[in-house]
Amino acid sequence: AQKVTQAQTEISVVEKEDVTLDCVYETRDTTYYLFWYKQPPSGELVFLIRRNSFDEQNEISGRYSWNFQKSTSSFNFTITASQVVDSAVYFCALSEYSTGGFKTIFGAGTRLFVKA
Amino acid sequence: EAQVTQNPRYLITVTGKKLTVTCSQNMNHEYMSWYRQDPGLGLRQIYYSMNVEVTDKGDVPEGYKVSRKEKRNFPLILESPSPNQTSLYFCASSPGDVSYNEQFFGPGTRLTVL
Numbered sequence: 001a002q003k004v005t006q007a008q009t010e011i012s013v014v015e016k017e018d019v020t021l022d023c024v025y026e027t028r029d030t031t032y033y034l035f036w037y038k039q040p041p042s043g044e045l046v047f048l049i050r051r052n053s054f055d056e057q058n059e060i061s062g063r064y065s066w067n068f069q070k071s072t073s074s075f076n077f078t079i080t081a082s083q084v085v086d087s088a089v090y091f092c093a094l095s096e097y098s099t100g101g102f103k104t105i106f107g108a109g110t111r112l113f114v115k116a
Numbered sequence: 117e118a119q120v121t122q123n124p125r126y127l128i129t130v131t132g133k134k135l136t137v138t139c140s141q142n143m144n145h146e147y148m149s150w151y152r153q154d155p156g157l158g159l160r161q162i163y164y165s166m167n168v169e170v171t172d173k174g175d176v177p178e179g180y181k182v183s184r185k186e187k188r189n190f191p192l193i194l195e196s197p198s199p200n201q202t203s204l205y206f207c208a209s210s211p212g213d214v215s216y217n218e219q220f221f222g223p224g225t226r227l228t229v230l
Contacts, residue, residue: 009156035218045206047218091158101147101166101212103174104219106159 002027004094006107013082014115021077021110023092029053033102034068034075035093039109045091051075082114118143120222122207128228129197137192137225139207147212148190149174149219150182152203159206165190166212197229 003026013019025034036048049059051068059066063080079086092107120141129135141148149164151174161174165184179201181193190209194201204226208219 004158006158043204043224045208045221047220050218093159099172101149101164101170101172102210103164103172104149104161105175106151106161108156108158 002094002096002103002105004092004105004107006090006092006110008110009108010111010113012113012115015084016081018078018080019082019112019114021079021090021092021112023075023077023107025073025075025092025094027073027094027096029096031097033095035095036066036075036077037091037093037106038088039091040088048077048090079112082112084114084116087112087114118220120207120209120220122205122222122225124225125223126226128230130230131198132196135194135197135227137194137205137207137227139190139192139222140188141190141209141220142188143209143211143220144187145209145211145220146187147210147219148184149208149210150180150190150192151206151208152176152201153206153224154203162192162205197227199229201227202229203227 005024032053034051038046065078067076089109089111091109095102095104123138150162151159153159160176163182165171207222210219
C-alpha cells in the first residue's frame with residue numbers, strides 16, 4: 001500500500017539557516033510520481049516540484065533543492081538560507097496510476113517557521 | 117486566467133442537510149480530484165476522475181458522492197452530512213497525461229457541519 005511519512009511535524013529556524021524537510025515513501029509500484037507542495041498561511045496549495053520514479057537526478061531551483069534516493073525511498077527537500085516568506089506547511093505526495101486515474105497520497109505535512 | 121474555482125468558499129450547515137460543493141476548471145484538464153484536509157492528517161483523497169463518466173474512490177470516500185458529466189465540472193455531494201465531515205476541502209485538476217504534471221488546486225471550501 002502507498003504511504004508517505006513526514007516525520008517532522010514542525011520545524012523552527014532562524015532566518016538564513018538551512019533546513020531540510022524529510023519525506024519517506026512506501027510503494028510496490030515501479031512507476032510512481034513524487035511531489036512537493038507548499039501551503040502558505042493564506043491557505044492555497046502551490047506546486048513546487050515533481051519527480052518520476054525513473055528520474056533520480058537531484059534538482060536545484062534557486063534556494064530550493066531536492067534529493068531523491070530510491071535506495072532509501074526518500075525525497076527530501078532543502079531550503080538554503082531560509083527566509084521569513086518560506087514559513088508555510090510543506091507537503092510531500094506520492095501518485096500512482098490506478099483504474100480510474102492517479103491515486104495520490106499526501107504526507108501529514110511539515111510546518112516550517114522561519115523567524116527573523 | 118487559468119484556474120480551478122470552488123463554491124461556496126465557506127459553508128455552515130446542519131447534520132443531514134444535503135449539500136453540493138461545486139468545482140470547475142477552465143484548463144481543459146482531463147483529471148480532477150477532491151481532497152479533504154484535516155489537522156495532523158495532511159490531505160486525503162476522496163474521489164478522483166480521469167475523464168467524463170470515469171471516477172474512482174480515493175482513501176476516504178465514505179459519505180461522499182461525485183459525478184463527472186462534463187469535463188470541466190466535478191461536484192462533490194454530501195447526501196447526509198455529519199459533524200465528522202467538518203473539514204477543509206480542495207478540488208484539483210491536472211492534464212492527466214502520461215507525464216502526469218502537477219495538480220492545480222482550487223482555493224478550498226471550509227465546511228462546518230453542526
